[in-house]
Amino acid sequence: MSYTNLLVRLIDLAKPFLPLLPEIELPLEQLTFDDKVMYTIGTSFLYLLAQLPIFGASKTTNDPIHWLRPVFGAEQNTLLEFGVFPIISSGLIFQILSGLKLIKINFNNRLDRELFQTLQKVFAIFQYAILTNIFLFTGYYGYNLTFWQYILINFQLIGTGSVFVFISEIIDKGYGFGSGSLTFITINISANFVTDIIALNSVKTTRGYESVGALVNLVKNLRNKPFKNAILESFTRSYLPNLTQVYLTIGIVLVLIYLQNFRLELPIRSNRVRSVSNVFPIKLLYTGSLPLLFSYVVLFYINILGYTIVNLVFKNDSNQIIVKILGQYITTGFNSNFIVEKPSILYFFSPSKNLFESLISPLRTIIFFATILITSTWFANIWSSISGSSPKDLAIQFKEQGISIAGRRDVSISKELQRVIPVAAVSGAAILATISEIGELFGTNGKSPAIIVAVGAAFGFLELIAADFQQGGGSQNFGSIFGQ
């Protein structure tokens, strides 16, 4: 009893914040399609605009989470240092805990729902604060910072975090399409994707100035270098986007689009109107790309925890036994990434830099893949039964609309769905994990899972947009773009 009491109190933790935190007003009426598009564009614009350099940080940094950034829309050394990771992880964790009834929340009770929501919000902002200070005190922003630098960096990063908590609330509450945090990830990844291909600006490297865009780089190489070298370099350079990554990404998108339409069509019929029969599709990617997102949340926590212990407690000193076990961080290369290169715990929970590395240390590849596979499938199984589209929920919806599965009695609808949905969700998650790992084998450094998350979310948005568009009619301005 005391156990449950303790957990009941967890949502009560949010109580003091309830009157303090700003709340976005719910829209008075359903917004028009055009308004939603405007809000989505406006908020995305802000997200990209916020990628300004942090004021007060020194320039030489060792980035320990570079391969985790793409998935969460984070950009190094900018106000969006952690992207939307704190928002996403807070949401996923608390919604899983409540779904598994580890936190008792009565979702029929208004106050409980409010507290639950405020708790997720507070925890997201709290995580921004924690991460900022971990980075500050491990010397990520330079050593010997003055008191004012600490204050200012805290102000900037926590401020930006809170701002985007509220902006994603705007989208979540129905001013935009679907989910705010996923919108930001998607827009950031698509912007980076285009940047990787066609960015015109060049960066100074050991081989002189090179264009950032992979395609631009190819064209430039073809003009300046012998043909064979030009092609080879364009495909293999490791410090800037190369064509291998670009083609891999495009390949992944094409496969995903193909998989997206895998569905099991259950024959259904209406109980009210006889002779009307139809199909109800159960998609293979039932939980979309959320399982992969969850896997990366887990990997983020493992790595940030390890990073903190190694660098904050043991000062990255290789003589310490704990550092040997967890892994010593080493600064490498042009991007000054901070990585673990010797076999150790953190080494196994991070992806390889390139195909060569993946092949010479198969154990690392296997452990990394297994981590993603297990967390993804576990999550898919849970999520398919706790999110609002579980077999039970669907069965209730079917009943309300007077629909039944052809050849089944009403009672067995839930059972039939229960037989199909978890299998779909788990297989879908396993397939996505595999695709992501195939990309990571080639050293895409987090770009493969990122593109999967983005495309998966984009499909979710597309469904909502299509539904909205049908309701709103085709007379609106932006709507005509989607009209086919």
Add this chain to the structure above:
Amino acid sequence: MSSPAPGGQRTDIKRRNNAKSKAQSQQQTPTSSRSAGFGGSSANLLKLYTDEAQGLKVDPLVVLFLAVGFIFSVIALHVIAKLTGKFTS
């Protein structure tokens, strides 16, 4: 049921039905905001904030303008520092 329940057989059945439906409803306590019918995360989209809690109610446009203000305050910090030459890193 060994001893006859007070109130006769009919109330007994009623009581039993009542207990049954209670157990059922307990079993079906919603596992998420959406399954209780109030919006929230769906199978493939994660949503966090879909309820209107008590607190300072703010118009979304106000938040957007404040966000722009925040971003410009950071730009202003950079510019001021550059002009005065403080914190040159």
Add this chain to the structure above:
Amino acid sequence: MAGDGLEKFTEVPIEFFKDGTAFVQKCTKPDKKEYIKIIRAVGVGFIMMGLVGYAIKLIHIPIRYLIV
């Protein structure tokens, strides 16, 4: 005992793998026309978002030059 545990440990994934492949085989796959239609819709959407995003990132270059 240990062998039993191990058997169970491997049994569950294998079971799932069987169910999964059976499910995928039963699935309706998209035909070519449908596939191309979706590629167009997603492709256009993605590239459009990306271009707008890139345009905003371009704005950052002069700002960075100005302030850093």
